[in-house]
Amino acid sequence: MPEAIVRLDGVSRRFGSVVALEDFDLSVPAGTVTALLGPNGAGKTTTVRVITGGLRLDKGSVRVFGMDPSEDGESVRSRCGVVSAKPALYDRLSGRDNLLYSARLFGIGDDHERIEKSAARFGIEHALKLKVGTYSTGMKTRLALARAVLHDPELLLLDEPTAGLDPESSRAVLSLINELARGGKTVLLCTHLLLEAEGLADQIVIMDRGRHVISGAPADLARKYWPNQVVLIDAENREGLEQAASFAGVLSFERNGHALVQLDDLARVPDLIKYLTDRGLRLTRVEPKIPSLEELYFHARGRSG
Amino acid sequence: MNWQRMLVVARTDLRQLRQSRDFWIPMAILAALFFVLFPTVLLLVLGAAQRSEVVRQIGATLDILPDRVKDSVQGPDPLTQAQYAMAVYLFAPLAVVVPLTISTAIGANTIVGEREKGTGEFLAHTPATESEIYVGKLIASVVPGLFATYIGFAVYAIIVNSIVGPKLGRIFFPTTQWWILMFWVVPPFIALALSAVLRISARVRSATAAQQASGLVTLPLILLAYSQSSGALVGGSMVTWMLGLVAWLGAALGLMRGTHAVTRERLLGVDQQA
Numbered sequence: 001m002p003e004a005i006v007r008l009d010g011v012s013r014r015f016g017s018v019v020a021l022e023d024f025d026l027s028v029p030a031g032t033v034t035a036l037l038g039p040n041g042a043g044k045t046t047t048v049r050v051i052t053g054g055l056r057l058d059k060g061s062v063r064v065f066g067m068d069p070s071e072d073g074e075s076v077r078s079r080c081g082v083v084s085a086k087p088a089l090y091d092r093l094s095g096r097d098n099l100l101y102s103a104r105l106f107g108i109g110d111d112h113e114r115i116e117k118s119a120a121r122f123g124i125e126h127a128l129k130l131k132v133g134t135y136s137t138g139m140k141t142r143l144a145l146a147r148a149v150l151h152d153p154e155l156l157l158l159d160e161p162t163a164g165l166d167p168e169s170s171r172a173v174l175s176l177i178n179e180l181a182r183g184g185k186t187v188l189l190c191t192h193l194l195l196e197a198e199g200l201a202d203q204i205v206i207m208d209r210g211r212h213v214i215s216g217a218p219a220d221l222a223r224k225y226w227p228n229q230v231v232l233i234d235a236e237n238r239e240g241l242e243q244a245a246s247f248a249g250v251l252s253f254e255r256n257g258h259a260l261v262q263l264d265d266l267a268r269v270p271d272l273i274k275y276l277t278d279r280g281l282r283l284t285r286v287e288p289k290i291p292s293l294e295e296l297y298f299h300a301r302g303r304s305g
Numbered sequence: 306m307n308w309q310r311m312l313v314v315a316r317t318d319l320r321q322l323r324q325s326r327d328f329w330i331p332m333a334i335l336a337a338l339f340f341v342l343f344p345t346v347l348l349l350v351l352g353a354a355q356r357s358e359v360v361r362q363i364g365a366t367l368d369i370l371p372d373r374v375k376d377s378v379q380g381p382d383p384l385t386q387a388q389y390a391m392a393v394y395l396f397a398p399l400a401v402v403v404p405l406t407i408s409t410a411i412g413a414n415t416i417v418g419e420r421e422k423g424t425g426e427f428l429a430h431t432p433a434t435e436s437e438i439y440v441g442k443l444i445a446s447v448v449p450g451l452f453a454t455y456i457g458f459a460v461y462a463i464i465v466n467s468i469v470g471p472k473l474g475r476i477f478f479p480t481t482q483w484w485i486l487m488f489w490v491v492p493p494f495i496a497l498a499l500s501a502v503l504r505i506s507a508r509v510r511s512a513t514a515a516q517q518a519s520g521l522v523t524l525p526l527i528l529l530a531y532s533q534s535s536g537a538l539v540g541g542s543m544v545t546w547m548l549g550l551v552a553w554l555g556a557a558l559g560l561m562r563g564t565h566a567v568t569r570e571r572l573l574g575v576d577q578q579a
Contacts, residue, residue: 015575054429054569078432088427092324093317104313105431131324147427157430 002029005155005186006051011060013046013210020046022210023060028155028203033177033187035197035204037297043210044190045085048157051188052077064155078106081148085160087140091133095124095143098132099150106151118146122176138169145176149185156180159190174200194294204293206300214300222291225299229266233276234258234285240276247275260289306440310433314441315448322411322449332407332453339399340457341464344392348468351388370394385472392465393480401491403457405527408450408495412502413519414512415442416567421512425572439503439567443560446499451492458487485545493552498523500559507566 006028013021021043028034036044049055050062053069053076062069069076089098099115108114119125122142127135132143141161148156158177162170178200181187191197197204205215214221228251235241244261245253250272252262263269266288273286291299322328361383368375370390378393380386419425428438458479465478479487502519509515570576 049429049573049575052430054573055575056570074432074434077430080430082427082430084423084426084430086423086426088423088425090317090321090424091422092321097317097320101313101317102427102431105310105433107310107432 002031004028005030005065006188007063008047008050009061011050011062012058013050013055014058019210021050023212024207024210025212026205026215028186028188030186031184032202033181033189033200035201036188036190036207037192037194037197037204037293038207038213039192041209042192042207044192044207045159046210047207048082048084048159048188048190051157052080052082078151079153080155080157081151081153082157083141083144083148083159083161085163087144089132089135089140089143089147092131094129094131095119095135096128098143099128099147102147102150108151114150118150119143121149122146123172137164138166138173141165141169141173145173149180154186156185156187157190158187160192161189162191162193162196170196194292194297198293201293204296206297218293218296219290221296221300225296226262226291228262228264230260230262230289230291231266231269231272232258232260232285232287232289233272233283235276236282236284237280240279240281243279243281244272244276247272258285306434306436311437311441312444314428314433314438315444318415318442318445319448322445328411329449332410332449335406336403336453336457339396339403340461343399344396344461345464345468347391347395348388348465351391352384352468379473379477380469381472385469388469389473389477392469392478393483396461401486401494402527404450404454404491404495405498405523406450407453408446409498409502409519409523410516411449412442412446412499413506413515415446416503416506416571417509417512417515418506419572420574425574429569429572435567435569436564438572439564442567443496443499443503443563446503447492447495450495454491455487481542482545485542485549489549490545490552493549493556496556497552497559498527500556500563504563504566507568507571 004027006026008024008026011021011024011026012019024043024047026034026036026047036047038044046055050057051064051069053062053073056070064076065079067076090101093101096115096119099119100110103109103111103115115128116125119128122145124139124142124146127139127143132140135143141164145161148158156177161177162173165173174196177187177189181200189197189201201218203215203217204221206213216224233241233244234257238257241255241259244250244259247261247268249264249268250261251264252260254260261272263272269286273283276283370378378386378390380389416425419428433441462478466476470476470478501522502515505518505522506515509518568576
């Protein structure tokens, strides 16, 4: 397991009577994508703010790159790139001036080549001269992403980066995030859209009302919640699929056009195939059913009450 | 404190102001009214008043001034003396009112504006410290007011020298007290007002509330500055120097206390949720 770049231990933060974080733990390993999942108000934005030292803690401890952001905020923040839920751009300035402002604050100066490169990476270089107030939501998000990676941060904190985007732009943004992650960046992606995290996250953390619900690699969590694997079986003559229910080792059987068969041991699959073909079924599909993140999410939240 | 970062904050705020015609055009009009239009009209009207009654009344007004001031009023005839007194003494307070008005209008929006537009979130996640952001915003609020004032002051000097100077046979303005007033008294008064206004801007919920609260705080200060600047000119150089010194001390104290006004929680707008 790589070293944790971010570690939150027992972090609590309240705003008056509203609990934003309650005894919350989080560990983000280096070079991975961690998806922080939860409904609106779960505490995802507060978590990002606590990581950069933007918010004080009521209780608990935060270490980022081994430092305490409340003490060494300047050093921590200079190694982080943040995209907040709203793009937080200066509408009266041009795209280039927005990037220049960030470049100067992060100490990389007026590096125009870098600015061009970063903008080009997110396909926004053609609009750098225009005032941001004239940008579409998608363009603003792309510019915010270009700004967040401009100083080549080690840790990217992306808070609902596709909020308000059309499906096409969302997909493009997610693919860019994927590219960044594969390039070795550590990414913390906050979202309530499970599809965003699907296939992107090495680790998921589900939170609700400021509390940690579950965390782990999606496959590990699937094994934890569905220890007995489910096999999806389909056939040309579907009516015969019912016979699988009487096969030895079948724990549960479900029909939804195709059949979902839960087995006590995956080693039984070859025997099950033989069993069905011997009974005249012409199988078209046999594959392990991997639970979607959505199923995992609702299962975990259901268990947490 | 990283001065470079602080100047980056100031320069970016100033750049945004430059892009906001809806802000700087009214401010330029304000400066033009006080430094150009009103003095020009009043001095020309006075110059054109040939009736001895008007001049006599102004002469009577000058009689109530201290002897030191009366002795300093120059001019070959009562009309020129009246114009001289008006140019040197009557318009002095305007030099304080204009920069205070412009700077407080900018300062009132500066922090709450970041929060309202959501850009406070960006600033809060940058390496810039709260002090750097505060001082950067302070500079960005001071500069336009001082800039407008010094430009206005230069234009005012040209106008009064053009209208009254020929009658005196020389360039008479600015006088020593005016130099001291502009460069020693006006800057600390602006700083003092802004130390209060920035604190308000950091605490209130909206730019409108900031403007209203700033008006309440700065109005007495404007009145004080108005009366003190008049007194400074009337009272002589030493009084002006002393007044400036007191204002600088007050400003230093206010600014030091003000550095705590900008917090990351306030930039994020979460302090008001508590």
